[in-house]
Each structure stands twice: as C-alpha cells, then as structure tokens.
Amino acid sequence: MLITRRVEFSASHACFHPGLSEEENRALYGEAANRHGHGHNYVVEVTLEGAPDPVNGMVYDLKRLKEVLNREIVGPMDHRFLNYEVPPFDRVVPTSENLAKEIWDRLAPHLSAERARLHSVRVSETEDFCVEYFGEAPCSV
C-alpha cells in the first residue's frame, strides 16, 4: 500500500552551473539561469510503501511523518534562497531533480520503520512541471 503526505514551501532558486559561462547557463537553463533567482510555491509529496500494522491499522504514523517533514524539509527550506541558504545547493544546481534527491536523502534516515519504506518523493515547481525520484533503484518505476 502507498500512503502520501503533501507539504508546501516557498523558496527562491537560480539554476546556474558555476563551471559554465553566462551564455552556456542561459542555453542550458533558460530564464531559470537568472542569477538573482526566482521563486516557486513548491509542493512536495512524500510517498511511503508498506503494509498496515495489524494492531494500529497504519502503514506509518502520519503525525510522525508530518513532524519529520516539517523539521527536515519545510523548516530549513521555507522562505529561503536555496542557493545561498540551503546546503548542498551552494555547490549543487537546485534543479527539481536535485531537490527531490536531496529531500529523499534528508528523509530516508528518519523514515526507516519496520513496516514502511520510502517509495518516492515528488517535487512540483508549478502545476505544469514536476519531478519524482524513486531512489537509486534502476529502471522499474
């Protein structure tokens, strides 16, 4: 069974690679390369996979999941400029792919439970663009 919790945070970011020229960054990232940054209301959906506990009927305690998400993700990222204030984005380009992976890496150690495992992290920059990360597993998504 899959269970999903959604949180939102608002942050700014800029997509430019320090090893590339201004022109190359423009070609690669388009308007997102503007070094002054721009912002999104990010939507993060975290999905856990597991079987309900036979006693309490839950795959994972959603109260606990909410606390972990607020502590590990929303707290450090909400109303921040990711490139300047949220490592590792001082040296990793904060694309949605890299953000989804960073969120996965921050959550995974806190979500190890007997009956549940982290299944996927979905990051939506806008209603028309989202990225999902399924961990290191090869290709069967």
Next chain:
Amino acid sequence: MFRLTRRYRFSASHRLHTDALSAEENRELYGKCNNPYGHGHNYVLEVSVRGPIEPESGHIADVAALDRLVEEAAVRPFDHRNLNADAPEFASLPPTTENVALVIERRLEDAWRAVFPGEWPQLDRIRIQETKRNTFEIRPSSRG
C-alpha cells in the same frame, strides 16, 4: 531513477462515430458524443519521461527540447482543430480519448530519436484528461 512530468493543453472538437456501425448503433453507443456537428474539450496532456540525472545539468531531460517535441508532434496539430477532420489518423478511427492517447504515443515515438538520440530519457507515461472527470493513461512499452 527519476520521472519528470510536463503538462500541456489543447482545445479541440471531435465527434465519436465509427463507420463499422449503423447510424442508429452509433447513436446508441456514443450518445451525445455522436451528435453530427461534434463538440469540444479543453484537453490536458501530461507527458512523463524517465531516466537518470545528467550530472552536468542536474536535469534528466532538456525540458525545452521536450516542450518543442510535444508541442510540434502533439499540441499544435490538435489545438483549435477538429480531430475528425484535421488529424489524418482519425479519418477512419473514432477519436475517443483512448485513441487520442495512442495516436499521441505514436507521434511522440516517431519523433523521439531525432530529439533524444541517447538511451535516456525514455518516454514513460502519457496521461490525458478529456475533462476533469475523465482521465486516460498509457505506459508505452520499453523502447529497447
């Protein structure tokens, strides 16, 4: 593994009708959707690709290139068109949204290699909403 999803929109008209059935059978089967002058929808198309991250760009796909591909192959040919009259595939195929999804899959597959010649990204999923209440989704088989 990552999946990246982009959403597009097109507005088109269609009429559900098949020459394999009589006029009465068509009316019976398709109801209002068989009305002779057709009707329209604001279609929402979601195209997903999957693949590993490219370390240089931090993306799994060039989103601008994906946009161009989808817009040329599957949005512009249908937007503000009559599917039955303007899209050759539907000359002999009823433009149900199931068939629209299959036609879009074929169009994207045909154009894919020219835009994405490498192993990745691969087309992962096509999802179309005909209205907010009707969604159709296909997962193309492995591209090999």
